[in-house]
Amino acid sequence: MFEKLIPIIEKANKIAIFTHTHPDGDAMGSSYALKLALTSIGKCCKVFLLDDPDASAFGLIIKGDDIELSLEDCDLAIALDCADSKRLGMYEEPFMSHPNSIAIDHHVTHVEFAKSGTVYSDISSTCELMFNLFKEMDISINKEIGNNIYVGLATDTGNFKYSCISGDTLRAAGELIDLGVDFASISKAAFDTKPKAYYDLMGIAIGKLRMVCDGKAAALYLESEDFKKAGIKESEANGIVNIPNSIEGVEVGAFIRKRDDDEYKVSLRSNKYIDVSEIAAERGGGGHVRASGYSVTGKTVDEIIQDLAEGLDKRWQD
Incomplete structure (x- = not known):
């Protein structure tokens, strides 16, 4: 090897x-x-x-x-x-x-x-x-x-x-x-060990949950102010990314974070059959079949979610 x-x-x-x-x-x-x-x-x-x-x-x-x-x-x-x-x-x-x-x-x-x-x-x-x-x-x-x-x-x-x-x-x-x-x-x-602030952030995240693609995909969106409000650093909240995929019927989950410099980081997870590395690669990112990510600038969060939903819809149609 x-x-x-x-x-x-x-x-x-x-x-x-x-x-x-x-x-x-x-x-x-x-x-x-x-x-x-x-x-x-x-x-x-x-x-x-x-x-x-x-x-x-x-x-x-x-x-x-x-x-x-x-x-x-x-x-x-x-x-x-x-x-x-x-x-x-x-x-x-x-x-x-x-x-x-x-x-x-x-x-x-x-x-x-x-x-x-x-x-x-x-x-x-x-x-x-x-x-x-x-x-x-x-x-x-x-x-x-x-x-x-x-x-x-x-x-x-x-x-x-x-x-x-x-x-x-x-x-x-x-x-x-x-x-x-x-x-x-x-x-x-x-x-299995998280600070209370993690669950405060989870509450904020769930409140922003969006279902797309007829319930087969879900997206969470957080920005820097949400982390500050909860009193937690992004590096302490890595488990949030898995929330969308835990929803029954969801195949692809997205966790979108807005950075202070207006850059969005998008993390993708899939449960069984969608290769999210292909979706990420098409948008300048990469990763694994079941876990990938990419960055976006110059778009709103609504546009990012719409673009992702359209990309997923094409795959489900195929």
């Missing part, structure tokens, strides 16, 4: 690790698992983490000691869980200009941007790819590395309920549990 990348990694001594903007559990889990794993075999590694990480996952990650290491000093740059270079945010330009770069990803809409790369869109998560990479490199997976991998496995599969999982995913999780990873605490913290 990684036969072309392993020699590149083994040759490097100082390694910079990057992931996407607004990093989630898989992004952070894979990044810090890789850092700990490569550090254990004598590499100097630093994770260049972008701001506003998913709050519920960030506290679960074991990060290890931080070291002073500049990108200019690194002889290898690795991007994890990034479907395209734009997802690197402020680190896009320095990563793209680095002479030795690798991308490891599992998004079906991945656009090649690194000098070398491995993409397996049929794998549940980038953390599952890390598990496989460490096995191929004969790196011992200890409890700390296993913890980070498990966080990504759990959060990117909805606690092992999404269709992206395979028997290999569950076998990897089982091996990590056998190592002593506290799976129960991870699941409780990531999925």
Whole structure:
């Protein structure tokens, strides 16, 4: 699986690790698992983490000691869980200009941007790819590395309920549990523990719920003022995105957030048969078959919902 990348990694001594903007559990889990794993075999590694990480996952990650290491000093740059270079945010330009770069990803809409790369869109998560990479490199997976991998496995599969999982995913999780990873605490913290402000925001969101496509799709809309009113950061409210899909009869759910700069971020989820990665890609975004997203500027929320409904209607007619 990684036969072309392993020699590149083994040759490097100082390694910079990057992931996407607004990093989630898989992004952070894979990044810090890789850092700990490569550090254990004598590499100097630093994770260049972008701001506003998913709050519920960030506290679960074991990060290890931080070291002073500049990108200019690194002889290898690795991007994890990034479907395209734009997802690197402020680190896009320095990563793209680095002479030795690798991308490891599992998004079906991945656009090649690194000098070398491995993409397996049929794998549940980038953390599952890390598990496989460490096995191929004969790196011992200890409890700390296993913890980070498990966080990504759990959060990117909805606690092992999404269709992206395979028997290999569950076998990897089982091996990590056998190592002593506290799976129960991870699941409780990531999925079943929310601040009261989260439910205040949920009430606001449900009040803005819109049903479209004869009840086969639903959309929620929130803006910055709603988060301020509820007293919660967007990074602490990641579960809101799943509300539309929990409604009986809904196949596709959309969560639309208006940012302060008049940009709208649209997150899509599907339950069974609509490939939302195609819808997102048509609008300049990407992601997975069941979970994707894109950004919009220059339109109102009504226009965004109408455009989405029209795109879905075409698919149902087909």
